[in-house]
Amino acid sequence: MFQIIGIVVLFAMVFGSFIISGGKMGVIIEAAPHELMAILGAGVAAFLISNSMATIKAMGKGFSSAFKGPKWKAQDYRDLLSLLFLLTKTMKxxxxxxxxxxxxxxxxxxxFSRYPKLMSDHFAIDFICDTLRMMTMNLEDPHQVEDAMEKQLEKHHHEALGPSHALSNLADGLPALGIVAAVLGVIKTMGSITEPPEVLGTMIGGALVGTFLGVFLAYGMVGPMAARMKDVVDEESSFYKIIQAxxxxxxxxxAAQISVEIGRGGVPSPAQPSFLELEEALSTIPAEG
Known part of the structure; x- marks a missing residue:
């Protein structure tokens, strides 16, 4: 929601200030289609050249998360702590x-079947089961287990950041691609050097639209979107850190109660249950037969 509001404010403030200061939108509107074709077309091509198929496929999910926010809500953290409580209590x-x-x-x-949303996250379930499986094989050194879990988390986090890194790289390149589009416009203008000054002025203005759009898209939209995607991934990674803790x-x-209390401390503040809320959630779990 705030991302949509931000985009609306961005366009209103940038183009509004241009119009109020006496600028004419006609030049921008006329030049924008072919300038955007050069900038965005080259940007998409560079994106395809520099990224793997896995990153390209994950981009759609990344854009969705930038607008929706982290997929884990307060109830999901309580469910995770409850699941871990049941597992550690059963082990004890x-x-x-x-x-x-x-x-x-x-x-x-x-x-596990008590928590269907958690079951839909294959990494979370595999992460829990693989760690518990190591414990069943008598790997009970906390430091070794923590180190093994940390390596899995680092790998998963690195892969999850792929789309945001790719989009950030695209944002870094857009200003330069804007200059490319502007230079093409200048070349076109120089080919019409015999035209009257008013015609040349319009053509040069159109060429400069390329530079403007490259910088505008990079720092006003694509860069902030990449930063938002990274923030969402970073927040979602705390969900898996709780499993480790x-x-x-x-x-x-x-004891199981103490272990989940330690995990509760790692829950992001907006979603963190209080001690009493967690205690109430744990007390309502049916006994495992």
């Missing part, structure tokens, strides 16, 4: 063997 009371059926087939698990805390010998 029944041993790691009791979890084997759950982590081998999480889709059929009576624990809770499971490592469990390996240090803490």
């Amino acid at each position: 009371s029944k041993g790691v063997i009791a979890l084997e059926s759950h982590i081998e087939k999480p889709k059929e698990s009576t624990i 809770v499971l490592v805390a469990h390996l240090h010998g803490n």
Whole structure:
């Protein structure tokens, strides 16, 4: 929502100030189509040249997240903490063997199936199950497990940032592509040097529209959009960090309640449940048979 408001304000302030100061939009409107064709066409081509197919496919999801915000809401964090509470409590009371059926087939698990939105995130479920599987194989050194989890998180975070990095690189190149479009306009103008001054003035103004659009798009739209996409990825990564914090805390010998409380501290402030809210959520979980 704020992104749409920002775009509206951007256009209103930039073009509004131009009109109020006596500028004529006719020159921009006339030149914009072919200038945008050169700038955006070259930008898209450079984007395709410099990025992998995986990054290109992920761009649509990245744009969507920039407008919708992080996919994890306050209830999702409570659900995650509740899921981790159930898993660590089961390990404490029944041993790691009791979890084997759950982590081998999480889709059929009576624990995992309680949280369908979490089940839709394959990385989160695989991250939990793979870590618990290491524990069932007697890898119980908290430092080794934490190190292994950290490497997985770094890899996932790096891959998730691909679209925002690609868009940021595109933003860096747009001003230069605007200059390319402007130079083409100047070349066209020089080919008509015998025309009257008023005609040459309009042609030069049209050429300068290319420079304007390159800088305007880079710093007014594409750059901020890339920054927003990065912020969303960074916030969503805290969701997976909580998994790491809770499971490592469990390996240090803490009770399930303490482990999830440690994880609660990593929840982003806008979505963080209070101690009492989490306690209430945990108390309403049906006992695992």
